[in-house]
Amino acid sequence: MKILVTGGAGFIGSAVVRHIISNTQDSVINVDELTYAGNLESLISISNNSRYTFEQVDICDRVELGRVFVQHQPDAVMHLAAESHVDRSITGPSDFIQTNIVGTYTLLEAARHYWMQLNAERKAAFRFHHISTDEVYGDLPYQDEQESQVVNQELPLCTETTSYAPRSPYSASKASSDHLVRAWLRTYGFPMIITK
Numbered sequence: 001m002k003i004l005v006t007g008g009a010g011f012i013g014s015a016v017v018r019h020i021i022s023n024t025q026d027s028v029i030n031v032d033e034l035t036y037a038g039n040l041e042s043l044i045s046i047s048n049n050s051r052y053t054f055e056q057v058d059i060c061d062r063v064e065l066g067r068v069f070v071q072h073q074p075d076a077v078m079h080l081a082a083e084s085h086v087d088r089s090i091t092g093p094s095d096f097i098q099t100n101i102v103g104t105y106t107l108l109e110a111a112r113h114y115w116m117q118l119n120a121e122r123k124a125a126f127r128f129h130h131i132s133t134d135e136v137y138g139d140l141p142y143q144d145e146q147e148s149q150v151v152n153q154e155l156p157l158c159t160e161t162t163s164y165a166p167r168s169p170y171s172a173s174k175a176s177s178d179h180l181v182r183a184w185l186r187t188y189g190f191p192m193i194i195t196k
């Protein structure tokens with residue numbers, strides 16, 4: 001497969017890219033704008049591999065995304081690019097709204113238009129994998145250390161059916177992007193999965 005990974009120069013994305021190149025025969029197109037959080041040095045071990053390509057592209061740039069899809073013809077998308085640090089979202093939420101919500105919308109539309117013109121077999125196999133976060137569920141009740149040792153077994157957990165209750169600009173922007181991705185499945189039949 002050819003996998004288009006967004007945010008592949010980030011903390012988790014770079015580990016994903018290294019894993020795919022080192023442990024599979026799949027190819028990676030790494031789409032990353034290289035914000036303060038992106039670091040190509042974390043990809044040095046695989047950057048010369050013939051199955052790896054880097055595209056410095058902003059996921060809010062619809063035209064450039066369209067070019068990347070047409071040029072590289074991916075079989076799947078793993079969408080990790082995001083503004084991801086909660087503290088920064090409190091001091092400056094604007095970038096989080098732009099990248100996490102507008103960027104995810106822009107990527108969804110670029111991917112959907114590309115997907116629509118695939119042949120039936122490739123269309124059926126295509127997947128858009130949206131990487132979300134457990135933080136969309138909000139906070140679990142606080143237990144101090146001493147108490148938690150006693151009741152640890154009874155701590156509530158979040159599951160797929162837990163209601164969304166984001167509590168920071170970061171988690172609210174990630175929750176918003178989850179809703180967009182889910183709506184694209186229901187509305188357009190666009191084949192997505194979300195992991196948290």
Ligand SMILES: NC(=O)c1ccc[n+]([C@@H]2O[C@H](COP(=O)([O-])OP(=O)(O)OC[C@H]3O[C@@H](n4cnc5c(N)ncnc54)[C@H](O)[C@@H]3O)[C@@H](O)[C@H]2O)c1
Pocket residue numbers: 006007008009010011012013014031032033034035036037038039057058059060079080081082083084085099103131132133134174196
């Ligand atoms: N790190 C965690 O603990 C954690 C936990 C749960 C979920 N997540 C999610 O996993 C994903 C990856 O997290 P991470 O910790 O690797 O993030 P990170 O901040 O380390 O990396 C984000 C990457 O996205 C790129 N990027 C940012 N804005 C972009 C844009 N507009 N266009 C293209 N690229 C852009 C950055 O350059 C960077 O390489 C995110 O979606 C995050 O919400 C992270």
